[in-house]
Amino acid sequence: MNTGKNLDALKLVLANAPLGSKNQQTKDNAFHLTLKVLLSIKPPQIEEAVSQLSPELLDVVMKYVYKGFEYPSDGSSGHLLLWHEKIYNQGGMGCIVRVLSDTRRA
C-alpha cells in the first residue's frame, strides 16, 4: 500500500480473508485492514478495481462493504456506497443475497 499498489493490496486482503475463522480478533483485524484498503482506493479507480475481481472475490468484497456500513467512520459510508454501486453493477442481486445468506461473515 505504501508503494501505491492499492489494487494488488485489495486482491491480497480479499483472497486471504478469514471469513470462516472462529477468532474474532483475527476477523476484526482483517476487517480494519480491508476497510483501509477500500477507502484508500480513489473513486475514479473503483470501477477498474471491481472489474479485475473474480466472482468469488466480488462476494467477499461485498461482505466487507456491508460490514463497513455497520461500523461507519468519518466519510466512509459515502465512499462505500460508491463501491456498492460498482459491485452491484457487476455482480447483480445475487451478490447481495450471498452476503445475507452466508454463514461465513466478514
Added chain:
Amino acid sequence: MSVQYRFGTTIAPITCHAWNKNKNQIAISPNNQEVHIYEKSGSEWKIIDNLSQHDLRVLGIDWAPNTNRIVTCSADRNAYVWNQDSNKKWKPTLVLLRINRAATCVKWSPDENKFAVGSGARLVSVCYFESENDWWVSKHIKKPLRSTVTTLDWHPNNSLLVVGSTDFKVRVFSAHIKDIEKNPEPTPWGSKTTLGTLLAEFSNSGGSSGGGWVQSVSFSPDGNKICWVAHDSTINVADASTGNATFKLRTEFLPFMSCTWITNNSIVAAGHSCIPVLFHHTENGLVYSAKLDTSQKKESGGLSAMKMFHSLDKQARSESSDTSIHSIHQNAITCICLYSGTKSNCMKFSTSGLDGLLVIWDINSLERAIQGLKII
C-alpha cells in the same frame, strides 16, 4: 409463446401444482389446507373437486400419470394418497409417515409403486403399499440428515433418491425397498442397494462462501447428473460419471426456488426473480444461457381519472405509480412442472408462483423468438 391462466376469482398464491397424464386436469393448492382439481373445458378452467382432508397448509402435491393417483403432503404432518372412485370423486387413504414435524415435499417414484416424503423431522419417509394390510407404510432414511428436508427427486431407475436440506447439503441415497422390487442395475453412483445407504454427499458451502440452504434438486434424464439451486443464488451440477465433479455458478439473480432438467444438458431454474432462466451444462462447466421471459414493460397510457381512482382504491394513493415488474409472473415462482415431453426432451413446462398465475412455456417457440437461444 407462453400461455397464462388464473384459477377461480381469487389471487391467492399457488403453493404448488401437478398435472394429470392428459394435461387436461390440474391439482393446485391455493396456499391453504385444500387441494383443488380443475378441468379444462374450452379455454376455461372449471373446478371439479376439492380435496379437503388436511388440517394445515398443503406443501406438496404429485400426480402419478399412469396409475392416476394423487399424493399430497402438508404441514399437519400427514400425507394422503387419493384414488378416484366409480363416481370420479377422489377418496383419501392416510399414509403412516411416523413423523413429528411438517411434511414438506413429496414425489412418486418413476414406476409409481412408491413415493418419498421429506419432512422437518430431519428424515425422508419412503412409502409403499403393503397389500396384506391394505395400507401405505413407510420406511425412514435418517442418517446423516441434520436438518429439514426441503426437496427430493427420484433417479429414473426407481431406486435412488436425491435429497436437499437446510443443512446446506445435497445427498444421494438408495431408496430401494427389497420387499416389493428386485435389485436394480448398478449406477455410477454406487452399487449398494440397502435402503438408506448414503451414496454421495455434496456440500453447498465451501471455499470462501458459506453457501445457503438447498431449495430444489433434480436428477438428469440419464440419471448420472444432479443439479440443485440454493438460497445463495447459485446453481450447481454434480456429475457421477466423472467422479462426482461439481460445478457451481454464482448468478446475478435473486435465489431460485425450483429447477428441472429439460434435456440432458439444459436446466431451467426459476425463483424470486420471477423469470425462468436457462442454463447449460457441458464438459466445460455450467454456463448461463438466457432468460426465458422477454416481456417488456407495458406502456403507461398517461394519467386518466379512471386510473387515479383505481390506484386510490387499491393503494390509497392518488399519484399513479407503476408497480408492475418486467415479467409475466409478478411475484416469485415457486414451482416448475413438465407439461409436455420428458426431462430428456421437454417441449413445454409450466410455472406457478405467489402471484397466483400459472404459465405454460413453449420451448420451441421460445427458441425461435429469442435470438441466440439454443437448447442443447
